[in-house]
Amino acid sequence: MWMQISVVAAGGACGATARFLITKWVSQSVNWGHFPLATFIVNVAGCFAFGLLFMVISQRFAMDSTLRLSILVGFLGAFTTFSSFSFETVRLLQTGHFVMAFSYVFGSALACVFATWLGLQLLR
Template structure:
């Protein structure tokens, strides 16, 4: 258990630093009229989780510790949108289109409402 926690913490640290570095680089080089940094982080995270998940499906001998460090740690800190996208894709692949649509709508709408509610509580 201690090794798992350490691997996730290391991955999380690296993911947070990668997100910070990419965000700073984009902010210094592009206009801020569109949230390009967040979009780029989410897009890159989704690409990475797709690649890693595909590798894991075809090579199940990959270390569970490595998978946890990358999925939960690195990508969890880099972006949680990648996990949301993978969960949705898996629902679609399992033929659960209605559940996937509900998950998308609930996640976006309820999270926006929760963000608004949290902000409202501080005003």
């Protein structure tokens, strides 16, 4: 059990660091006003990676369960940012950006579902 906790924690540290670096880079490179583009990009990329890696792990290569935990639960669990997504949506609503909040919620849901599907399809 401690080995599993350790690999999830290590993967989580890497995923959180990757999320931080991407968020910093996008925030400094692109200005979309109040729209939380960095979180949107991270969530879509994380969903795509999850779908792709799930197919690699389940159909292409036998992967050790410890490594699978580290990548899917640890890295991607920390990389994607649903809690940030929820908070940013509430902030948009609180500041009166109702259309942007609506667009963000539905755009994220559609893009993330599509990205997961695409990741699964690419390696069929």
